Amino acid sequence: MGHKIIATGRSATGIPTGRLAVWWVIASEIVIFGGLIATYLLNRFLHGSWAESAAYTNTFIGGANTFWLLTSSYFVVLAHSAAEKRDAKTARKYLWYTIGLGGMFMGFKSYEYATEISHGFTLFTSNFWSFYYTATGLHGFHVLCGMVIMAIIAENDIKKERNWHRVENIGLYWHFVDIVWIFLFPLLYIAK
Amino acid sequence: MASHSHPSYLKIYIMLLVLFVISVAGPEIADIMKLEGATRLILVLITAFGIALVKAYYVLAYFMHLKFEKIYAPYILLSMVALLFVFFFGTATDAMKSEGHNWEKTPIVLPEDKGFDHHDDHGDHSHDDHSGHDH
Amino acid sequence: MLEYFLPRASSFAGSIDHLFDLITYLVMFWFLLTMAFFFYVVFRFRAKAGQKAQYVTGEKHKEKMAVEIPHYLILVCDLVILIYTFKVWHEVKIDMPEFDEEVRVISQQWAWTFEHAGADGILDTDDDIVTINELVLKKDTQYKYELQALDVMHSFSIPVFRLKQDSIPGRNIYGHFKPILEGEWDIQCAEMCGYGHGFMPARVKILPADEYDAWIAANTPADAANTAYANNDESELKEASNNG
């Protein structure tokens, strides 16, 4: 890629291209997660007995995970603020805080999976648990992807003080992942 | 984008935490107040999903700066959500019901109806287990 | 138009055929008109030496109207079709008339099992007659059918009845028909159901009242316990379907 693409720098809408693309990525993710949640809800309303299964999910761990994600959202916003001020050190710090909280999330998630499986609630126990593992697994996959991309941005771009806008873009994605969890949490943990 | 004035991120974050505590506490409050039936359901729904919506709004509006974004972005997201509602209600006529006009679903005995014990049968749920086994 | 290919053997076949004809007339009118206009335009405005095309934007009110007015007319035609469609749909799929006989249709890979109610007209009694790949019906009798699937989706289709209904595992689906012609025709499966999808033919036999009674008398199982339900005896069925 020897030359810069002019197209990427253009902005007829007034939204920078990268951010516009992230909005579209989020739009497509909304329908993917929304489709999953809609099918879950259809089943949930049909099978009243799923409430009993939901009682076995660990609200404490789910709540802790919500807390990690909310806090990480806060940090990623701070990272964005720092990036706007072109403060590489602070931006990197907050990005790594976010990654750390994502790691906490994944750690709690693994512990939760391990306990549930050891109690006999596997992917195959019932359709509730199938949905539970599919939805949280898909979400966890997104968290993992976000962490990897964020690490790349922190070390590859921000350290070298370039591509500052990427902090905002990954932040948008991260907030979206947070929002998905905000909805998964009451669906799978609280509503009984 | 740089010139807009948004409230302090810390304030939003604290507000989100407060909302989060309420949403977790909802079912507990219902238990403490010994609510039953419809009132309990309404309380849980409001604390769980009403507050989830509020939280999502705050994250979207302030953390994601959607409030200060060009008008395209919120419209894109809203239209996607609207389509999901179309899908949900179009599908709900049969996927969400157990019987309808001239059709009915044959009753299914779900394994979890039988009451799971927390410390029962570790991991021996092979995949063909779900088709109606007894406990 | 459909009766040219297949007779109308059920009470509602005529309604569906009439709806088909109605749509054919309306659609053909518009289709031929549009095609004629299209070819006329293509022929008339072919490139000729020294003749320049006109500059028409299509944004003027008059030009818009030229396109819009036909569409209002199409909309009216749509409405006519719609109303008649609702009527037919209600007759075939919504309405459930008082029935005299009941029959249960069980589909599976790759055979049809028909449980006739037998002499007493009630299903799940000892005198039920179970047939495989052969549905025997009494002429001019209102039937109610109950459709089930044992494994995958199938579709119960009797072209001469103009009847089709998918069968879904985990659901009982009810419907009705009233045979009005004597004869013997095909029953097809209309939903992809695996290797043997193309090879699960069945026949519908419509008998006059006296012959039907004779058939009942001849086939009522002497000992109800021996009734071979298809779902208990799959291997035999698969063989039967392969032979059929």
Added chain:
Amino acid sequence: MADTATATAVDHHDDHGHSESFWSKYIFSTDHKIIGFQYLFTGMAMGLIGGFFSYVFRMHLAFPGSEVPFFGIVSPAAYNSLVTNHGTIMIFWVAMPVLIAALGNFLIPLMIGCDDMVFPRINRLSYQIFLISAIVLIASFFVPQGGFGGAWTAYPPLSSEAEYNGTPFGAPMWLIAVTLEIVAFLLGGINFITTVMNARAKGMKLYDIPMVVWMIVIASILFMASVGPLVAGAVMLLFDQTLGTGFFDPAAGGDPVLWQHLFWFFGHPEVYVVLLPAMGVVIEIICTFARKKLFGYKMILYSSVGLGILSFFVWAHHQFISGVDPRATYLFTTTTLLISIPVALMLFAMIGTLWGGSIRFTTAMLFALSFIAEFLIGGVTGIWLGSSGTDIYLHDTYFVLAHFHYTFVPIAIIGTFSALYYWFPKMFGRKLNEFWGKIHFWGTIIPFNGIFLPLFILGAAGQHRRIAGYTAYPDLYTENFQDLRVFATGSLIVLILFQIPFFVNFIVSLKRGQKAGPNPWNANTLEWVAPSPPPHGNFGDDLPQVYRGPYEFSVEGREEDYWPQNEPDPGPSETSK
């Protein structure tokens, strides 16, 4: 997003051609034109495979039980697998890559006047995922027990349980291939939408965007909005197939009909996803060769947007008799009949464009005109099927089959050919031979009608789709019907044979075709400003600027009958805008 470059002023463009190896120039290039060609040729190769499949099962239907040349005896399993993969390939690996990805990649940056897509590397990634998906699909034919044979709709439980479908490896591979393809097109679609929203040439307002670009963008948005539930459903179905969960298993409390909803919520908008780009292509060609301004630009644009929105409200018309609640049908019949209005509006506007024109019958124009005529047949036959009353009888018959082939063949075959004949000079710098092009045209259109008109009759007579062994049905296995089947098969073989002139023409014209200048058809849109074929970076250092709409043909008071979008206004006195 990982690919953005900061806004920079005009950089220098190297002429990349000489120093690069074959691999970096044609295989791992990020140039949007090369990626477009990759999609085009992959799509054409997959089209040959899909066409071969249709040849095999049509031969089997015409001469049941006899050995098909180049294939052998067609077993029921092979038959099901052939029809399933014919449908899947033609929609996901031919219509979509050629019409959206190939044309979109090639045309969008050229037509909106910029040097490349906004995310060239994501664009390349999109093609690579697409290629992998194609390879996975082809590989699925050769695994033990063969390829998936549960129809392209893949209704569970047939598709979810190997015990029922008999293809324990073919079915998951088919599903993985489809999902990968969807991911590829999501990436590509985001690229298209963002490019058109942000990277338009200076001066290009919304209503100055050529219609084909609009259509590709609307199609991409439709695809993105409709495919989400299917992706979620595909993950669930994949778990059902490979792990043994019970999302769609009635015995576990799942609902097989739910998959139908997930599928058709995507499946019906998908029809418009491929229709709209083909419509756009036809509009470009008609305007150019009728030397006419597009009749009602905004009307067409709004009706295509309306069509897109309405298409989300009609999906259950594929399920009228498939066990959904019969009362829901009232709503879906109404919306289905309503959707005829925007489509008819667009076709009428095309005919309105022809009115008063000066029509030049080039091969591209012939294909475009035949698109209108043939698609009209496909459109009107939809009324019988959209009306739930007649759909009870016609559902899953050959009538349906003929109906959607009368829409998909004009879209995927005729639309593609017209685009190729029209843009070939821009793609490769030379024109296709017009004489052989016309032979190819008549040899395609006449047999095409010969294949599918008889199938309408067979469908009205009650023959169902996907039936390998109709010889088992006495009502269907009659001499008259058999003659129709043989006629259809014969037409198909003629159709296939007449593609040979096209491929020869294509290859010969690459080297020996008549040299085309930058603007061989005297068209207005920006791609004709760039040299043919355009170099890497398209327009050189000066990206074009836009002064007017794309269809200013035969403007009164002008010498030439065309007025390129990038030509500055001569002065206030002469403008008629």
